[in-house]
Amino acid sequence: MKTTMLLSISRVLFLLITTISFSQNKQLKDHILFYSSFDGKLSADVSVGDAMMYTAENYKKADNAKLGLNDPNVILAKNKGLIGDALHFKKAKTSAVFYKAYKNVGYSNKSWSGTISFWLQLDPDNDLAPGYCDPICITDVRYNDAALWVDFTDHDPRKFRFGALGDLDVWNPENKNDDAKWEQRTVTVKQPPFGKGKWTHITITFSKVNTTKSIFKLYLNGTFKGAIKDVNDPFTWEAEKGKIMLGLGYIGFMDELTIFDKPLDLKEVKFIFELKNGIKTLFK
Structure with a gap:
């Protein structure tokens, strides 16, 4: 009798866990705007906008x-x-490698929310060339003008930063070095x-x-590392010129680039981090 009851409880728990996992997968899958697995191809597996990758001599000639x-x-x-x-x-490059951000990042000039998730593999202190490098930067112009980015600094040892800099003519109209303003936005x-x-x-x-x-x-490896708040600079884009810029000065590997149309909470970030087979798991 006890054995039968335990088996029944186990089945219920298994079904409950399976149902919750399936529900979580479906909920997150439905919020994906863009996903590039880089598995055998450069084009995105999922995209609302253009799925193709592009290369230019530099971003001025994009x-x-x-x-x-x-x-x-x-x-x-x-x-x-x-x-x-x-x-x-393989080397710090000067060319521009990018996806088009138009529609793929869900930009809105009224209220814009989302999540960018990806993986990197490198030893920053030994692999990178001298100077700052940005593995990813999303903007229509440049890193300090309506841009979201992460970078490795040129310190020894290197630091890792997340920057959210709105319109340059609003937060830094004279375009001068101002550590206080930078710290507010990173x-x-x-x-x-x-x-x-x-x-x-x-x-x-x-x-x-x-x-x-x-x-x-x-967040890094599913752990919250900090927030930028009480700074409400506008992010004004020419939306069709937006770019998902990849590997500016970066040396190392990148994988599983994913953009969601909502800000994931801590539980969801951990869930994505712990997926054994990556984002593709959400589509099974």
């Missing part, structure tokens, strides 16, 4: 970008990813968990951008 990956220092590395293949930046991690041969998960969330209640958060 209007003349060519379809595909046309930089020998950036390759698809077979079986080197968190899951499957990965994008490998989250800095002094001892980030990156290391040789180790994948690190980065999640940045943004909520109600272009309102008076905007907030930005950084």
Whole structure:
């Protein structure tokens, strides 16, 4: 009798856990705007806008970008990813490698919310070339003008930062160095968990951008690292010129680039971090 009861309880618990997991998968899947697994191809697996990757000589010449990956220092590395293949930046490059952000990031000039999730593998202190580098920067112009980005600083040891800088002519109209203004708009991690041969998960969330209640958060490996709040600079874009810029000065691997149309909460960030088979799990 006791054995039968325990088996029944176990079945109920199994069904409950399975149902919750399926529900979580479906809920998150329905919020994905853009997903590039880099598995055997450069084009995104899921996209609301243009799925293709582009390369230009530099970002000033982005209007003349060519379809595909046309930089020998950036390759698809077979079986080197968190899951499957990965994008490998072999040298610090000057070319512009990007996806088009239009529709793919859900930009709105009234209230813009979302999440950017991706994985990096590198040893920052030994792999990177001198100077700052930005593994990802999303903007229509440049890093200090209506942009979201993460970077590695040129300190020794290197620090990792998340920056959310609105319209330059609002937050820094004279375009002068101002440490206080920068600190208000960045989250800095002094001892980030990156290391040789180790994948690190980065999640940045943004909520109600272009309102008076905007907030930005950084998570590393499912752990909250800090927030940017009480700064309500507008992010004014020419939406069709928006770009998901990849690997500016970066040397290392990137995988599982995903953009959601809502800011994930801590529980959801941890759920994504712990997926054994990556974002593709959400589509099964």
